[in-house]
Amino acid sequence: MSNLASRLWLWPAFMAMALGALVQPCHGTTKSSITDPAAFLSQAEALHRKDHPRFVQMLAQIHSEAPPLTAQEQWRLRYLDAWETMFEGNYIKSEAQLRNVIDHSGDAVLIAKASALLLSNLGVNQRYEEAFALANHLTSELPTINDPVARYSVLMNLSQILDFAGQIDLAIHYAQMMQDAMPPGESPCLPYSMQIAALYNGKRLTSASSILQQGIDACVGDHQPVITNSARLVLSNLYLDENQPAKTIALLDQVEPSIQLNHYYPHMLSSLVQRAEAYAKLGDDADAKKAALAAVALGHPGEISEWLMVAYDVLYKIEKQHGNAAAALDYYEHYASQDKSYYNDISARTMAYEMAQQHVLAQQLETEKLNKQNSILRLQQALSTKAMETSRLYIILLLLCLGFVVFWLLKLKRSQLRFKELSYLDGLTGIFNHQHFISEADHALRLLQKKTGSACLIFIDLDHFKQVNDTHGHAIGDTVLKHTITICKQHLRPTDLFGRLGGEEFGILLLECSRDQAIAIADRIRLAIEATPVDAEGSIITFSVSVGLASTDTSGYELQRLCREADAALYRAKRTGRNRVIVHGELVEA
Template sequence: MSRLPSRFWSCPVLLGMTWIVLLQPCHATAPVTNSAAFLDQTESLRTKDHPRFVQMLEQIHREAPPLTMSEQWHLRYLDAWETMFEGDYAKSEVQLHDVIDHSGDTALSTKASALLLTNLAANRRYEEAFTLANRLTIELPQIKDPLARYLLLMNLSQMLDLAGQIDLAIKYARMMESAIPPGESLCLPRSLEVAALYDGKRLASSSPELRRAIDTCVAAHQPVAANSMRFIQGSLYLDEDQPDKAMTLLDQIGPSLRINHYYPHMLSAEVERAQAYAKLGDDDGARKAALNTVAMSHPGDISEWLRSAYEVLYQVEKRQGHSAAALSYYEHYVTQDRGYLNDISARTLAYDETQQHTLVQKLETEGLSRQNSILRLQQALATKAAESSRLYIALLLVVLASIVFWLFRLSRALLRFKELSHLDGLTGIFNHQHFMTEADRALRLLEKKPGGGCLVFIDLDHFKQINDTYGHPMGDAVLRHTVAICRRQLRPTDLFGRLGGEEFGILLHECTRDQGMAIADRIRIAVETSPIEVDGSVASLSASIGLASTDIYGYELQRLCREADAALYRAKRSGRNRVVTNTESDNPAEA
């Protein structure tokens, strides 16, 4: 429960790092006499003194001095930057494409392309963003302008972190550190490296990289970036069961948060405070901070801030015995959790698909090159003597055979890529997105037959305690062990997927409610009677199971998921290690 939104560091905070606005007073500016120098000075202030940047941008538009074509494009780029800062992503995208396609300035086009990456990621257009990132990565060695190269490396690091490619994200952050342009500091590259290490779960509250990043950003007078790093430190304190340190840190940075009033930081402060209060046993404080987070969010938001806030509210109400309120908050938590997992799946799938498209394009290019070689060989054959014709024909056949073999391997590779995109990397069963897609399709077929079915949700009891006691390798082994147990109880026609964390889903085909309960209970007993041993450590397991059947709730997947979730919650609430269907009483007996 203590972990703050991991992708918060990869998207909202990193977007914040893209801007890093320091609230400073406006200054009077002299008339524009040298337009090129004035534009360069304006650009240098965009992340250091944003109010003055806006003032100078308005001044050059107001005075309208004669500008060269290069200066006009420079001004259009700065206008696009400010439009995006103000949150008008659609308008800024049009402006950026105009600069990229028509300016003719390589450095300016690169800076606009780097900014466009942030624009696309903020709008969750991940496939377009990763496609652009792949193209810019190829062009990176040709970028000579120091600032353009620096900004491109920054955005590439953010995008790779967003895709879960931690090592590559760290690599680009360190490349930034070795290529600092004049006027920039080490704050941003070191912050990006820490963000990637945090998302990769390679960071502790005492890590020297974290301390170095905080000190660097403080020395560079960039409080937004410094506070981003302090939020990471606070989240790590919570992970390490040091809520008192997290609370002290929040109190220390409170004045800075109120001065900068950066929206993502205000949300993070309330979430961390709610989690710290919960760990300290202060339910009233935890509830108040969590409700503040909900109140600050926008209607319809799906975010890890809300996910964490609703989790705290659910735990608080559950501890105090408020079953109705706990169930309501749990349903909100499940909605946020699924939205978050779907967003992760979308980012991962988009990254995999763009990598696959890049591979296909490369292979197609190689294929065209080989076809051109064949044409040249055919032309050469016409000029050769008759005695050597058989040798060239044999060579042609070998080349054709290699192309056929290459096409065969390409088709197999594409099929393999498609299969891997549907599976959970740890357990080998369907991932969340593919399970939901296949379950919806199967339910529609069952409805047409008609035939019965049961949706089963399984959650391992006390899984966090296993991780805390034996470590994450034991936790991963438990998940694989549980999957193996369940598979032995299922039929070939049943669907089986991992919904996230320690939660699994099963769709039983051609199955009545009573048959489904019997199968679910066999799974529960098998899990309970099959402890696992890893490196001399033995862990006992149990599972809580919720079931919803089509003969009661119909064939609509969303309704079945909601009822199975509610049944699972009741199984947890009534003592765990049991099977519950949502038609039973509030105190179901152990199955």
């Protein structure tokens, strides 16, 4: 299975930064009547990250006393109410409140702050197309935002959403702009944290990176426990990536009291999963299973998250190692469901970001076309007053303008075709992605059923692929995946369908192919992979695959049933020793 333990889980954690989700003991304060509402609102907004309980008390006080407020103060109070609603997790209500401030307040500073907060709201609710469209708008408005606090908030949310879209360099750029534009009284805690997130997601961070310790020190000094814990959990995850599980356990023991005190759900869940992985690496299956089961129990019903995916992966491997086949299969099914949902979410993010960029390009092109048309009209008016000798110049200029427009139209069309291609191909291997493979396979089977032809579905999974990633790194792991694709293509016909189902698992639909022919093809692929090691930086990496096969002759033409039976055959191949082909209902070993 893919090396899920090394992926970063920062989107919910850095939502805490956008909201300043700090649950600290509230220092005793004397409550007095509100005599200056403007100063009271400023004090409340200054406390919303440093002393959230006191901030909530102040909001309740101003609502209960209801002092006379100017129109601007009323809109500022509505913005703070929207902030608190979003902090409580009511994203639908907070979105309506934020859009009300944006559309009707008329206050440029409040509009910028509310837009930045809305950007996080849309992102965490997976409304990626709207989020990236808003990010493009905020980017264009950034030069006009002069209020230090509003500019700081916009830069932070832009860095976060671009990191989420995989635009690492842009995310780091905006985080550095944050550091250069810190309002008075701010510490470099948030800018450092944003840079840490982007560097980790870009695989440019190690446990020895100086910026990591600088960020932790800055957040400790600024009394930001949740953000400090986020950075420390990054460090503990780096220890896992670097195969230092004992350090992971030690660091988790150190931060556990703070995580329990703040009771921040993403940190509680991720710390349990990291414990499970670390104990598993140390060979302590009992504690690993205990931590993984605690993580699963903590998860929300129906939740899809990478944390739960890793927890199910740990449980599957432990049960499989101890020979508990039924439990292992159950955990594997949960893991596979989480894994597929995760890849679908990544595809949705990528598509939304590309669509937003295409929309901006189309708008730019339309503006340029209008400008060119206006230029042509002005040129025609000028040429009408001149003599015949200037007509040639007019024609030349007109052709140049039209050629320029045609050039941009062709460029836009090319970008759109490229985007369409990316929507159904896997970015790493160049074969069909999971969604497109399933769609094409279902369509092909329906056509084949009318002709009563035969087809076979093959599931291929690389054996011990996680060890390749752990030993040689992800770059070599990617080379192994591409090498596998090349070998498979050599044994397939142009009419066969070939796709990546997720991680190191691939699917092949052999059309107009009997079961015996499919077995022969599957075994040739298996033998070719086993006999063709990868030469990676001087190291010879040998690996094998397990293959599961189901045929329409015995399973019918329903794709879901073929997938279940091919998956079950693949699981049997894994369970009975790997490096073999298992046909649904019988055993064929290499």
